[in-house]
Amino acid sequence: MAGVAQVSRRMTVANPRRSFLRKTFGKSELWRGVIAIVVFLCFWEIGARSEKLFGYAFPYFGLLPPPTDVALAWSKVLVKWGYWESWYQSFQRVLLGFIAAQIVGIPFGLLLAVNRYFREIFFPPFEVLRPIPPLAWVPASLIFWPTNELSIAFVTFLGAFFTIVINVLGGARTIDVRFLRAAQSMGASQWDLFWRIVLPGTLPSIFTGAAVGMGITWEVVVAAEMISGGGTQGSGGLGFFIWNSYMGGSLPQIVVGMISIGIAGYLSSSAIRMIGNRAMPWRHLF
């Protein structure tokens, strides 16, 4: 028995790199995902070329550019500065709105949760403003803010803000009262209760809010870019990239823009998940 244990230990210690590779590529769920995407791409390719292949265009699929055309269009824009400029601009806007929403939204939500008077005063107007879709704010914010850039930032901010506040409020209000009581018996002040119980107890909800808010921010930023980006101030971004491709009649390039946004969103939410796992080690034990 001891021999077996020794051997297996030596293997993992001597070859951490190999075990990492095996961990990443040896997983069957990874390969299932890869196969699913490949099959989907094949289906799309055949569907898009169905008119030439079978003399009959599949509904919807027959109108799409085939993935090979999309890949070709992508390889062309990949080397162009403008494409990366769009990425940069969209990311900048998303981050600006998102971080501003976190900075304002987390303290606001916590205040709503811990102070009754604050909640009674600010929760009703908050609930009235919350159902207004961020895009409904676009015209007003274009008038209100001096530059296009600021109004886009404001609308993205709103997209994330309400979700973050609602999550923080809900998370902080559902903390088990026994934790608070136990801490109180052990001599915790109000300040200790807040820092050691309420705040860490709300962290999971803060990260849930951040993940959902990040998704909404991407939706809003792209739409806002489409609406305002084509104007005189030439603000660009991935939304404008799609809009521009549509105006130029380049179907494959529209799809390039769409997939780019998908990847950007995925990268953003992975980053949030990663930070969340770091910040809450007690949640990922098994």
Added chain:
Amino acid sequence: MQEAIDIMDFPDSTAGADAISGRVDLKSVSKAYGEEWERQEVITNLNLEITPGALTVVVGPSGCGKTTLVNLIAGFETPDSGEILLDGRAITGPSKDRMVVFQETALIPWQTAYENVVFGPKLRGELARDALRQKAEGLLAKVGLAEFMHKYPLQLSGGMQRRAELARALINQPQIMIMDEPFRGLDAMSRGLMQEFFLRLFEENQRTNLFVTSEIDEAIFLADRLVVLSNRPAKLRAIIDIHLPRPRRYQMLSSPEAFRYKRQALEILHQEAMRSFRGSQAVYSASGR
């Protein structure tokens, strides 16, 4: 076990120093919940004295107000009338003098077992870092968690969680330990083990203890004094002094004396149950049928 006793009895201990401390007096305490028009009396005119240095076990029908009693003594809630005194001083709020071990577990999930244990002393800044660490590690070893002290509560089994919580309460050196059905939710096996473990802890260092349970066997196995409460609203129904020898062994539960105590207690509880049953029948017939 013997060496571990020293760890608990630090010279700065206030709890172990004089054996008379930790006496709790409840004087005609009442507590009700709800708005005025639908007030629910939970505890009515309860007079009870918790003997220092003894293990007082409270039993009563479920929902009779045992947890409310715990909350009142712990200071999480205040009585509507009457007063509660600890060593002659009125209780005004939660304090480390009265530590509660909660139902299920109330270990803080984002702190490791060790962090949970040092939480109280660290907040109050009582001990130097090294002394605190030594004390906490000693206590954790005592409850058998030496190898698990840097695990999070979710990584521990139910029994381990209860033991960690015991250690967390003990390090604060309370004058009275209040246990609110602490072993509820454990399977029968770990429950039995935890009872014996808890008894050993108590018998080593007899501090005042209030133990609330709804299990009659558990109550008799542990208790010096058995307090039987009535149905809601809770009133004092009987106090049975349990004269089983200490240290207790599990086998004593099947002795004739233990059986007599059990019968005595069950008799009262049965009467209470019947009364509440008849009470509900009375309401039923009064409603015109």
